[in-house]
Amino acid sequence: MNDSNGSKNMLSMQNISKIYRTDVVQTHALREFSLEVKEGEFVAVMGPSGSGKTTFLNIAGLLESFDTGIYMLDGEDVSHLSDDGRSRIRNERIGFIFQSFNLIPDLNVFDNVDVPLRYRGLKSADRAKRIQDALETVGLASRMKHLPSQLSGGQQQRVAIARALAGEPRILFADEPTGNLDSLMARQVLDMLESINASGTTIVMVTHDPELARRAHRSVHVLDGQVMDLKAVPDTGGKRDNGKAQA
Amino acid sequence: MEIRPILSAMLRNKTGAILIAVQIALTLAIVCNAVFIIHDRITQMGRPSGMDEENIFIANLSAYKADYVADSAIKTDLDLMRSLPGVVDATYTQSIPLSGGGWSDGATTIADEHPKSTVGMGVYHMDDHALNALGVKLVEGRNFNHDEIVYVDGDKYTTPTQAVISKAFGEKLWPGQDALGKTFYEGTKGINVIGVVDTLEGTWPHWPGFERSVIFPTVLESAYMRVLVRTLPGQRDEVMKEAEKKLGDAHTGNFVRSIHPLAFYRDSTNSGDHAMTVMLSAVTVMILAITALGIVGLASFSVRQRTRQIGTRRALGATRRDIVRYFMTENWLITTMGVLLGSVFAVALNYWLVELYDLPHIAWYYIPVGIVSLWVLGLLAVLGPALKAAAIPPAIATRNV
């Protein structure tokens, strides 16, 4: 199902609901959440903290399951996958960039980038080439033997990007990718994301920063677990009824 | 599969790994040697004595009347025992088999008043009922005849001229030859071998020559005497009670100062070995438990400390199985380092024990068996924490502290 059709949906969520239950409280983290992202798009998902955007990211990135609704990712229904099935898709088709980088402190740069490739069971020569290429892309090929603690924040995030890229994902989820960086480094990282997107990888970026969102093709606003507003993207049907959330 | 990165991650947190590895090394050394000693002792304690051990009891009698006549008292008491229902046979004996106290002497194959070296033997003085009462198997020659039994005052004892010997004693005196009909010597006094029994332990189970025994056809008349009685299977305790009563009522001028099953003497002689095996077993069980708990404890900590890292790995596509495998592999590496070091410790400890005891060196296979056991123990111990790690949700990765 990988034939390149510019208007094919990379991500499609229909009426996704997610409720967190504790003994006393039920929290509707997402309610009737629907969103579509086309292949090759660069979408920013915005919202204040507590709006449900992290839940959205977790569900979209298959880090968490949901209660009701249908989720199609890269043409495949991933709504009812087993834990192993979700692990496989995360590993093969999804790349993650986290706010706090999440590099493994005990491993050097090379080994960090290697982590997802190991789980894919690639041959060692293949892995080495991918790691080399990915680190060259982010300009850190010379730091392979360094430990994360020996790198600056920007460099660490670039290693994380290389780790995401090395797997050649179909879609990249970025969670406040510049949240822990100063503005110069943040700009570098954003430039890098844009160029990755330009080479064809779909990107969904979760942020609360409008400045950042402006770099995306379009922005989606989440409030109270629902998509608020779909703007500036002509070929997406904006037929969601948002009245309830406003109440 | 992913040994190298696990190893390099481990090397950055050496202390915990080293502590566990050294612990495992010491555990291997202790367990291998403890089990080796336990096995050695159990083998020794379980060794067949050649006698019908479970159905024999021994009565110890002492004279107290001034008109006591040893010779008739012995005959009366023995007849009494042999006529008791449930008794297979009874014999006079001067010493108690397996009791740790008895009579020994040195023998040679040629007459020599001052021999340079002798073969040690455990000596039983018994009568013509001895073989049947002990339940030993005669493999060659014959038993003593009734009229060959010599009754002699203890102070006027002389070496007899005939003996029934154990096969092991004959083999030691005349290697590869048939002992029957041959003569061995105590000094210049010759003793003719008229019969050979299969196996017969002496009175000292801890003496290296424990299986070199001879039976002399002599009854030593003194104020003290012993009667060894063999009963039908399962009737020992009843018959023993009856025997004590009958001997007490016999009015032969002596009294029963004690009466015990053969097993009682055997067990008290072995009590040190028994205690040693129990202590060593306790050490073995406890050290394995402590080491396993230590592995569980440290692995739990390491899981808790690496929660975020594990979540990240999961987010990047690791399955639960991958996470379990990671911790298993890590543990296996630590255990392996431990057992490699431990093999050296085990041999060193064994050298010390061999120096201390007359113990053979540890059999080589104890170490590989120990290694495999510790591998299994380590993997079982780490399974719990590893499963806990596998349960860490991947969504941890997007949680920002």
Add this chain to the structure above:
Amino acid sequence: MFLYNLRLALLSLKRDPVLTLLMVGAVAVGIGMSTTTLAVYHSMSGNPIPQKSGQLFAVQLDNWSPSQPYNDPDDPPTQVTYRDAQNLMHAGKAKHQNASFTSAMVLQTDKPDVKPDLIVARATFDDFFPMFDVPFEYGGPWNKDADQNAEQVVVLDHEYNQKLFGGANSVGKEIILNNRRFRVVGVLKPWAPSPKYYDLENDQFGDPEDMFIPFNLVSGMQLHSNGNNSCWGPPADNSFQGYLNSECVWIQFWAELPTKAEQDDYHQFLDNYVQDQKKLGRFPRPLNNRLNDVTDWLAYNHVVSKDSEALVGLSFMFLAVCMLNTIGLILAKFLRRSGEIGLRRAVGASKAALFRQYLVETGVIGISGGLLGILLGWAGLIGVRHLINSSDHYTHLDWTMVGVSLLLALLSSMLAGIYPAWRVVRIPPAIYLKVQ
């Protein structure tokens, strides 16, 4: 400050009850095992007569066969012959000297309904009592005349005086041994040197004898030793007298020699004696007489069992494993508390103060583990007592051992605590405050 640290330690230990239990348990099991094995070793290797162990000497004369030593490589017998015992007693060259052996005897009383009893008596000279500091409850030793004339007198031990006379002063009363009447001259206080150094031939940790009678009764009553009796060569004739004149060894001989000079003199005397005997055709082996004081004698007779030694070694290794275990757990626990450490450092706690705080915490683990360990060790000793002959006197926990175990627990857990505390305190505070 100490109380504050103690409170912090208890709070911290309460926070992780399972872990605390594991750490205290590991220390306790390690200390318990070491206490049990050390206590056995300690009583086996203990000095049974510390006040004069350097003055009492076991005498060995080498009267053995010309072709073979008594024991390889060239050891003389551990007991002496009747002839030599009498000769050395007559010579009387030492301050005190004593020959003795044990014999089983039939005891009867004047009460006809009481069943006869077999007792173990030590046939000895009166020097035995002052020499070995034997304490008397009533009466005292017999005198030289009683020795000389082989009088039928007896000293009872505490237990038999209880049994026969209900613990009353029985001096002057009579008992029957081997159909002869004996007059009680003394009763001992409870007395049980362990090991039973003056006679290591049988039951080295057993009770002393039930009664004591003059040595010279031996020939008249034809008393036999019920202990070890070793002979080489046949006796001259087949009679009891022949046996007494034989080269069989069965008598323990001791000499009290308070000074170095007396010891040298006595050794010289023994050598001269043997030279004289050689002229009579005895002592065919080269001169090989020995004097060992109590401590050396215990070592020479391997009183400390090899098993006991091996167990002490193994249990110390076991303790090491328990301690490594605890170090690992403490370290992990301390490192996990990095946030708290950083905070304390940030509000001005010095390294030394923090170090003390953590040492108090490990000290608490050590002491509670140690106390629990002593209880376990004591339980272990009861277990050992059940496993072995219960009359043996080497399963007692004395105060020295309690102290040693407690010290061991404290020391080893402090050692176990120092490294983790040092590791944690050494890390700069900045690391702890940084957001992960």
